[in-house]
Amino acid sequence: MWLRNLALSFFSINPESINLSQKRWNISCPLDTPLTCGNETSIADQCCFEYPGGIFLQSQFWNYLPRRAGMNQTELEDELGPLESFTIHGLWPDDCHGSYEQFCDSSLFIDDVYYLLKQFGDEGVELLEKLETYWKSNNGNHESLWIHEFNKHGSCIRNIRPECYERWDSGKKETKKYYSRLAVFDYFNITFTLFDKLNTFEILASKNITPSIERQYSKKEIEEALKTAFGDREVFINCDNRNALNEIWYYHLLNGTILNEDFVPIDSTRNIRFSRCKDEGINYYPKGYIPSKGGKPPSKSKTRGIIRPEIISEDNDLNEKGFLIRDGKWMIKGTPANFELIEATFGNYMLKSRNGYCAVDSNSELRCVYKDKKYASQFDLQYNESEKSTYVGYSGQFEWGTSTKPSGRTRKPVFMWKGNSDGSLNVKINLKFVEL
Numbered sequence: 001m002w003l004r005n006l007a008l009s010f011f012s013i014n015p016e017s018i019n020l021s022q023k024r025w026n027i028s029c030p031l032d033t034p035l036t037c038g039n040e041t042s043i044a045d046q047c048c049f050e051y052p053g054g055i056f057l058q059s060q061f062w063n064y065l066p067r068r069a070g071m072n073q074t075e076l077e078d079e080l081g082p083l084e085s086f087t088i089h090g091l092w093p094d095d096c097h098g099s100y101e102q103f104c105d106s107s108l109f110i111d112d113v114y115y116l117l118k119q120f121g122d123e124g125v126e127l128l129e130k131l132e133t134y135w136k137s138n139n140g141n142h143e144s145l146w147i148h149e150f151n152k153h154g155s156c157i158r159n160i161r162p163e164c165y166e167r168w169d170s171g172k173k174e175t176k177k178y179y180s181r182l183a184v185f186d187y188f189n190i191t192f193t194l195f196d197k198l199n200t201f202e203i204l205a206s207k208n209i210t211p212s213i214e215r216q217y218s219k220k221e222i223e224e225a226l227k228t229a230f231g232d233r234e235v236f237i238n239c240d241n242r243n244a245l246n247e248i249w250y251y252h253l254l255n256g257t258i259l260n261e262d263f264v265p266i267d268s269t270r271n272i273r274f275s276r277c278k279d280e281g282i283n284y285y286p287k288g289y290i291p292s293k294g295g296k297p298p299s300k301s302k303t304r305g306i307i308r309p310e311i312i313s314e315d316n317d318l319n320e321k322g323f324l325i326r327d328g329k330w331m332i333k334g335t336p337a338n339f340e341l342i343e344a345t346f347g348n349y350m351l352k353s354r355n356g357y358c359a360v361d362s363n364s365e366l367r368c369v370y371k372d373k374k375y376a377s378q379f380d381l382q383y384n385e386s387e388k389s390t391y392v393g394y395s396g397q398f399e400w401g402t403s404t405k406p407s408g409r410t411r412k413p414v415f416m417w418k419g420n421s422d423g424s425l426n427v428k429i430n431l432k433f434v435e436l
Contacts (some may be wrong), residue, residue, distance in 0.1 A: 021429035037096035047164035053093025211286035239277035401425035
């Protein structure tokens with residue numbers, strides 16, 4: 001019942017280059033390993049079974065808006081990617097319950113992609129050319145996005161940790177640095193291959209959904225077109241402040257190690273009601289088009305406000321919500337702290353009070369005590385259209401909790417909600433950001 005023997009060819013390293021033909025890896029995993037998130041008992045082998053990030057989200061951009069008017073086709077494609085193709089945002093290992101880890105192992109972080117990939121010879125140069133064409137940043141510094149995506153998400157994929165490569169290595173054992181470089185190549189190569197199989201532009205065009213200045217589309221017709229091509233699975237779409245299509249999320253489970261690249265489509269785990277796209281009147285602008293009017297203006301890079309907890313446990317009083325103070329704790333009486341929401345370079349937000357930047361620590365507690373922004377967590381925002389309210393979340397999750405509701409001037413620490421199995425969190429809350 002066990003041993004699935006697979007031979008995958010990878011690269012070998014010397015001080016000058018890494019050569020595909022010099023190394024072979026023998027990957028052996030149990031034949032009865034379930035799909036990720038499908039196990040009924042714990043599976044300790046994280047080289048064969050990806051956990052906790054068992055849901056793989058391949059995200060794609062449609063960035064139509066250039067930094068300036070009057071660009072020719074070459075300039076537009078250099079900034080925005082091919083005019084008839086979406087571009088890559090990333091490949092993200094989400095947890096089975098819908099949240100995700102981020103920036104998992106600093107020992108694996110990179111600060112370069114160009115030089116690293118070029119060490120892989122012709123194969124590395126070819127992959128680099130693909131990234132330069134199809135993996136575009138919204139700030140013009142494309143390599144900085146690649147570095148960010150690997151450090152934030154790639155470092156969280158257990159299947160490509162150095163100890164897994166060492167395990168599969170049938171020849172001379174190498175250094176951790178050697179195996180770490182292979183993981184970087186594989187992350188980008190696997191991401192591109194999956195992106196290339198999900199040609200969103202062609203999928204939409206096959207249903208007569210094409211970029212247009214005049215024509216608009218319904219949310220239903222876009223979602224149905226994508227669903228039909230994605231194994232009848234729901235796909236999450238998002239729009240910008242002009243109700244213009246700008247991002248697509250495809251969700252997958254994984255069969256075996258990620259090195260097999262056996263991705264299995266599933267329905268979006270992101271509730272479609274959280275999409276910023278309206279039901280009707282969605283724009284799908286051609287690349288290079290700059291709308292002259294209509295829609296909301298782009299959001300400010302910094303927004304100041306206070307944070308009010310909203311109790312969502314059924315047996316709690318909903319009248320007194322209180323506020324967060326400057327260290328991130330919850331109080332009912334006193335003076336609320338002012339918080340800044342600061343746009344991070346590649347999406348998400350940093351949160352800062354007068355006390356310092358905020359982060360979710362290793363105990364899942366929200367703490368606003370860090371003077372250096374390198375320690376800041378990246379938070380999510382979720383806008384509820386019906387309530388006209390904005391909520392703060394972390395790693396895709398928007399529920400928080402504390403042991404008991406504070407009273408008077410007592411302070412209660414706030415934690416990410418992980419359920420109440422141990423009895424430590426009895427009050428579930430949302431964190432509502434109220435702009436000043």
